[in-house]
Amino acid sequence: MSRKPKLAQAPPQLPVRVLDVTPLGDEIYVVGLSAISLPWMPGDCIAVYAPGSAQSRPYSLSGSVHDDRLELWVRRFPGGLVSRTLCECRPGDELEISPPFGWFRPGMPEGADRIYLATGTGIAPFLSAIRSGTPPPREFHWGVREPLHIGTTFQGLPLSLHVSRGEKKTGRLTGHLSGIRIETHTHIYACGLDQMIEQVLSHFRKRGLPESQLHSECFFTA
Numbered sequence: 001m002s003r004k005p006k007l008a009q010a011p012p013q014l015p016v017r018v019l020d021v022t023p024l025g026d027e028i029y030v031v032g033l034s035a036i037s038l039p040w041m042p043g044d045c046i047a048v049y050a051p052g053s054a055q056s057r058p059y060s061l062s063g064s065v066h067d068d069r070l071e072l073w074v075r076r077f078p079g080g081l082v083s084r085t086l087c088e089c090r091p092g093d094e095l096e097i098s099p100p101f102g103w104f105r106p107g108m109p110e111g112a113d114r115i116y117l118a119t120g121t122g123i124a125p126f127l128s129a130i131r132s133g134t135p136p137p138r139e140f141h142w143g144v145r146e147p148l149h150i151g152t153t154f155q156g157l158p159l160s161l162h163v164s165r166g167e168k169k170t171g172r173l174t175g176h177l178s179g180i181r182i183e184t185h186t187h188i189y190a191c192g193l194d195q196m197i198e199q200v201l202s203h204f205r206k207r208g209l210p211e212s213q214l215h216s217e218c219f220f221t222a
């Protein structure tokens, strides 16, 4: 008797409307989308489909779980299939997305002594955690290539900005790791470029933190 292999069902494609697209500089855009009626957690992503295609890319949600809209921080790659579409959208355009999914949990465990480290759009899951009610981390390091137009987004947060290029260059985030104090119960969360994540994880492993306290999500490979 021949047995047909079971095919995994493709996730449903949910329609959303683009509400606004705000350039922050250095090819990074904040994209506002209409809400969906499914619950999600800080650290979750949605897959955004290229128009008229079954191809999609994941993007981390950056807003509060309590907002009546979804928000993404997207780096635009000029030849990119989905990032270019997202950053060049206009309010009112329609897109299709997947239900939220994810494993990176910057808000967990509750009550942890937290250190957040992000490069570029890797800031998104951390913003979502803080905006959704997770207490700010003890230290919050963000590496960007150039200063961005971020207004008051990070007001009141213990943010250390590290600019790696141009006139306002202050150095790389990874140059500051040895200055970060850790306790036996400290949890490290790193998100963004693979090179930064590898350096961060290896640094804190060497200083004795166990794997269960090292959390990461890679957006981009250099």
Ligand SMILES: Cc1cc2nc3c(=O)[nH]c(=O)nc-3n(C[C@H](O)[C@H](O)[C@H](O)COP(=O)(O)OP(=O)(O)OC[C@H]3O[C@@H](n4cnc5c(N)ncnc54)[C@H](O)[C@@H]3O)c2cc1C
Binding pocket: 045, 057, 058, 059, 060, 061, 072, 073, 074, 075, 076, 077, 078, 079, 080, 081, 082, 083, 084, 121, 122, 124, 217, 218, 219, 220, 221, 222
């Ligand atoms: C779990 C997860 C979450 C993510 N969340 C976010 C997010 O919140 N925000 C965000 O901006 N991105 C995020 N990404 C990355 C995102 O999913 C896409 O990979 C990215 O937007 C490129 O997709 P694209 O379709 O535009 O480019 P593609 O069509 O895949 O690539 C086309 C061309 O773009 C260029 N390109 C693509 N990727 C790179 C790269 N890494 N470096 C240099 N050139 C490149 C290359 O020239 C490439 O040939 C996430 C990735 C993962 C795995």
